[in-house]
Amino acid sequence: MKLGMxxxxxxxxxxxxxxxxxxxxxAACGGESAPAPAAPAxxxxxxxxxxxxxxxxxxxxxxxxAPAPAAxxxxxxxRAHARADAEIDGYAxxxxxxxxxxxxxxxxxxxxxxxxxxxxxxxxxxxxxTIGDIHYAHQSQIKYQEYAKKNLAxxxxxxxxxxxxxxxxxxxxxxxxxxxxxxxxxFGLPVRGQVAWMFMYWNRDMLKKAGIAEPTPDxxxxxxxxxxxxxKQSASWPEEFYPCxxxxxxxxxxxxNVRRFNGEVLDPGNGPGKKAMMDSAPAVQxxxxxxxxxxxxxxxxxxxxxxxxxxxxxxxxxxxxxxERGAVNNAAGKNFEWTFDISPKGxxxxxxxxxxxxxxxxxxxxxxxDGAWELLKxxxxxxxxxxxxxQPAGSLTPGFRKDVYCSDxxxxxxxxxxxxxxxxxxxxxxxxSFTYPGNLRLTQPGAVQDIINKYMNDIADLKAEPTPAYMxxxxxxxxxxxxxxxx
Numbered sequence: 446m447k448l449g450m451x452x453x454x455x456x457x458x459x460x461x462x463x464x465x466x467x468x469x470x471x472a473a474c475g476g477e478s479a480p481a482p483a484a485p486a487x488x489x490x491x492x493x494x495x496x497x498x499x500x501x502x503x504x505x506x507x508x509x510x511a512p513a514p515a516a517x518x519x520x521x522x523x524r525a526h527a528r529a530d531a532e533i534d535g536y537a538x539x540x541x542x543x544x545x546x547x548x549x550x551x552x553x554x555x556x557x558x559x560x561x562x563x564x565x566x567x568x569x570x571x572x573x574x575t576i577g578d579i580h581y582a583h584q585s586q587i588k589y590q591e592y593a594k595k596n597l598a599x600x601x602x603x604x605x606x607x608x609x610x611x612x613x614x615x616x617x618x619x620x621x622x623x624x625x626x627x628x629x630x631x632f633g634l635p636v637r638g639q640v641a642w643m644f645m646y647w648n649r650d651m652l653k654k655a656g657i658a659e660p661t662p663d664x665x666x667x668x669x670x671x672x673x674x675x676x677k678q679s680a681s682w683p684e685e686f687y688p689c690x691x692x693x694x695x696x697x698x699x700x701x702n703v704r705r706f707n708g709e710v711l712d713p714g715n716g717p718g719k720k721a722m723m724d725s726a727p728a729v730q731x732x733x734x735x736x737x738x739x740x741x742x743x744x745x746x747x748x749x750x751x752x753x754x755x756x757x758x759x760x761x762x763x764x765x766x767x768x769e770r771g772a773v774n775n776a777a778g779k780n781f782e783w784t785f786d787i788s789p790k791g792x793x794x795x796x797x798x799x800x801x802x803x804x805x806x807x808x809x810x811x812x813x814x815d816g817a818w819e820l821l822k823x824x825x826x827x828x829x830x831x832x833x834x835x836q837p838a839g840s841l842t843p844g845f846r847k848d849v850y851c852s853d854x855x856x857x858x859x860x861x862x863x864x865x866x867x868x869x870x871x872x873x874x875x876x877x878s879f880t881y882p883g884n885l886r887l888t889q890p891g892a893v894q895d896i897i898n899k900y901m902n903d904i905a906d907l908k909a910e911p912t913p914a915y916m917x918x919x920x921x922x923x924x925x926x927x928x929x930x931x932x
Contacts, residue, residue: 521550521816523551523820525540525553526556526567526576527555527563527581529558530559530560530839533839534836535832535834539828539833540554540555543819551819553820556577563581567581577808578808578813578814580806581803581805585641585881586888589633590626590881594931594932597806597808598809599806601631601634615827617874620800623800623802624804633806634805635803635844635845636804636824636844638802639768639873640873641801642701642702642764642798643787643796644764644785644872645785646762646763646783647660647760647783647785648754648757649782651760660672660789664790665789665792669761672761673688673760674688685753686757689761689762690744690762692765693902694897694901697799702797703728704799704877705731705788705796708728708731710723711927714880716881718883719883722920724919724920729913730792736904739907747905757780763788764788765785767841767865770841770860771836771840774860784861786865798875799879799880800877827848827852830849831855835855835858847873850870884927884931885932893923893926899919
């Protein structure tokens, strides 16, 4: 099948100058650059998104029966923040469905920020006392934990205990455990989630022309490299062509890449890490493997992404997100036939990956926490998760629920091969865990992410060879940060 989007025009919601998502999404789910630290308290100006009209065959219907309107009185406004370039049509539909259900009682307004500015904007509003009722918080970027520790997010255990519609068991056990990392309490619910960095996209037309068999779920990294060499030898390629693109840059990606070689970035590898492990044999092996293949021009520059894949500048694009399929689809258009499936196995059979959950939380400054609870439930429901995955653009990472991932709507999304969407369904059961610096020092200046950028980007740019001594030096810097007090 050709994977264009015939007849489907991209509906544009212009939010605060955001551009539509065309690369990896922010932290779990997408564009993976870490947000900058919070700016000084100044008035942030979110853009209010209009409610989206239904997209043909791409939305879950709003509830057919709504509760009776409240007695005449003031309608309570509730404000929700998310990423303007990732939570687009689907999120607007979810807001619209909530407003229909609670007409006359609550009115929700979506105020989105560009993904790269999300936390600067949110935290400016928090500091100024003008934050909305529901805010966004990646676990992978430590915001879920940070907001809980700083008393910026409401513990919702009491709401969960008495609610008849929403239970914590709606989400997989690993997600439940990840939500309780601060004092054993729950400070939000998953709006999206995935075992990240576990998929490979490939250009079917290119492989067919080169006479190369397509990947299977049993493929290994070694087989991928052999096929990449054959692609390179199969034609006279322009200088900007490289057989393979890959994931690089963020803490999540590094964890996923080291795990492909059966190692860990932090110890323990599940939960709050205390010890840096980047001088371990698997970490050194991983770094050298990437360095050697980049040097051999089998791997692209680290800046290559969905855009370059769609332009035919790569045959394989591996270690990526299934949620990027919309960006890949829009980038490739009708240029060629492509598909995606699970990434190849590493030397020990491990594929890598990182449990990445995006949450929404009730802000402690909310003046109507009961109403905010109803909105939180709506934004993290089954229907809401399906709507996000069926957007025409932005991140297509679903709500992290089995009934979303394996729903008929997703499995039968006509834009993508059914085999690919079955692989996406299976992703929710992948065993990889969630890890983070135990002292929460990830995105602050000079913290873990800055050290990763300093050392790993020089490897990808061929400015430094990942010798054991080089990796030991990186590890020592990481350990110094991990030994600092918790934020």
